[in-house]
Amino acid sequence: xxxxxxxxEPSVExxxxxxxxxxxxxxxxxALDEVDLTVERxxxxxxxxxxxxxxxxxxxxxxxxxxxxxxxxHVDRSHLGYTFQDATLMPWRTVLPNVELLMELRGVPAExxxxxxxxxxxxxxxxxxxxxxxxxxxxxxxxxxxxxxxLALEPNVFMFDEPFGALDEITRERLNDExxxxxLRKGFTGLFITHSIPEAVYxxxxxxxxxxxxxxxxxxxxxxxxxxxxxxxxxDPEFTRLAGEISVALRKALEG
Amino acid sequence: MAxxxxxxxxxxxxxxxxxxxxxPGPVKRFVSAVVPPVIMGLLLIGLYAWVRSQLPPxxxxxxxxxxxxxxxxxxxxxxxxELWERSLVTISIAVCGLAVxxxxxxxxxxxxxxxHVMERAVFPYLVALQSIPILAIIxxxxxxxxFGFLPKVLIVAxxxxxxxxxxxxxxxxxxxxxxxxxxxxxxxxxxxxxWKAGLPSAAPAxxxxxxxxxxxxxxxxxxxxxxxxAGKGGLGQMLxxxxxxxxxxxxxxxxxxxxxxxIGIFLIFTWVGNLLFSSWHESASRRG
Numbered sequence: 283x284x285x286x287x288x289x290x291e292p293s294v295e296x297x298x299x300x301x302x303x304x305x306x307x308x309x310x311x312x313a314l315d316e317v318d319l320t321v322e323r324x325x326x327x328x329x330x331x332x333x334x335x336x337x338x339x340x341x342x343x344x345x346x347x348x349x350x351x352x353x354x355x356h357v358d359r360s361h362l363g364y365t366f367q368d369a370t371l372m373p374w375r376t377v378l379p380n381v382e383l384l385m386e387l388r389g390v391p392a393e394x395x396x397x398x399x400x401x402x403x404x405x406x407x408x409x410x411x412x413x414x415x416x417x418x419x420x421x422x423x424x425x426x427x428x429x430x431x432x433l434a435l436e437p438n439v440f441m442f443d444e445p446f447g448a449l450d451e452i453t454r455e456r457l458n459d460e461x462x463x464x465x466l467r468k469g470f471t472g473l474f475i476t477h478s479i480p481e482a483v484y485x486x487x488x489x490x491x492x493x494x495x496x497x498x499x500x501x502x503x504x505x506x507x508x509x510x511x512x513x514x515x516x517x518d519p520e521f522t523r524l525a526g527e528i529s530v531a532l533r534k535a536l537e538g
Numbered sequence: 539m540a541x542x543x544x545x546x547x548x549x550x551x552x553x554x555x556x557x558x559x560x561x562p563g564p565v566k567r568f569v570s571a572v573v574p575p576v577i578m579g580l581l582l583i584g585l586y587a588w589v590r591s592q593l594p595p596x597x598x599x600x601x602x603x604x605x606x607x608x609x610x611x612x613x614x615x616x617x618x619x620e621l622w623e624r625s626l627v628t629i630s631i632a633v634c635g636l637a638v639x640x641x642x643x644x645x646x647x648x649x650x651x652x653x654h655v656m657e658r659a660v661f662p663y664l665v666a667l668q669s670i671p672i673l674a675i676i677x678x679x680x681x682x683x684x685f686g687f688l689p690k691v692l693i694v695a696x697x698x699x700x701x702x703x704x705x706x707x708x709x710x711x712x713x714x715x716x717x718x719x720x721x722x723x724x725x726x727x728x729x730x731x732x733w734k735a736g737l738p739s740a741a742p743a744x745x746x747x748x749x750x751x752x753x754x755x756x757x758x759x760x761x762x763x764x765x766x767x768a769g770k771g772g773l774g775q776m777l778x779x780x781x782x783x784x785x786x787x788x789x790x791x792x793x794x795x796x797x798x799x800x801i802g803i804f805l806i807f808t809w810v811g812n813l814l815f816s817s818w819h820e821s822a823s824r825r826g
Contacts (some may be wrong), residue, residue, distance in 0.1 A: 347719055374818045
């Protein structure tokens, strides 16, 4: 810990820190090579990179689903949100008990978890679908239910592993806006994995570019746009310029 | 601006629309569901009648006629009474056998899933057990356990065991790994994962196993009794008695009754399975 922080600078809390984190699989492939990444509290950071570069591994390590083989990770895992590439709803449960699941695993009393679940369901716009089984929901609605399930834990760090990758463009853009709304309302710290540069720029306060395997962070871009962001932003010249710049960096990552 | 002339190439063909056909009404659906099996049944009865007509008179007893079945078996109250009582005995043997094989099979399925080393260790012997001709070891079971109720229960258990741990293991292994990750993120232990995620997710597969086991149970019970003739037995004993007493109509009646029991159990399990799983599981919602 560095105690000699200058008085004039406001102190910023770190939500998540990778300190030279490496990940090597037993067969010798190196997924991550000394990754340094610091995410401040309240930031929304997106990670883009070539497929197979270890973006998802980053989340698995941060959340503890997998264990890194080198370096250190500093994170508070007590209130962790996590959405996967698909909604991972339990097909035998309707929406309401699906949203209750994580609270149930934590031993929240039934009445309280019902109340909280109903709040989150309303928040993601799924009122009236509490008693629907997942197989009767569209892809976007399933993802909303999945988000509601994580939101019920009031996450301080929320990790997203390409959650909207399987959705059609229109649904995806709508969910982007809804996610921004949730982010502004709940104030969690976001770490978002995606292979879509426009999505990364649209959602984030910072975009991080990873190299191809072994994954390293090769570039970072601050995203200067005001919150809340509106769909028109996608056609703003400044937006296009930034996305283009990131796209060039990503292409370099693929080559080099 | 010059007007364009639009021409079709010489190979262009014109495709006419097909008018919408209305969906079949309830009568049509009923007919298309019922008529094929009825025709097939009539053909089979016809085949039976034809084979029977080819038999020499002194062998006709092997294939009783419908009239014979009615007069000698199904019209007689004492035969119906016997069929009923013996069916109850057969069912009780079958149910007791299942009460052994289902819990034991589930326990073994869960252990094999929980400990991969146990799957390696146990699975080959499950297959080996299945490959033993059970009929061939019934005399051995008889010598070891005598002629009471227990050995018959054991035989049924052997007949019905295999499908339970194998289907359960398959079901548990095909769980959504993402859901298990959710449990891991909350620090949930394996018991919670099994109870809240594994068993519900494996339930449709396990139920398919139950359907196989339970309809095998009647076969097992009837078979077991062919070797145990002491005391008041079930339908299997009736088969043997009818043969020795040369009452082939009654033998057929016992056969029909045991098939009806097997089919009945199968239908009940199919129905319960639909009731339980049709709301969320694909396999149950589409049938027939």
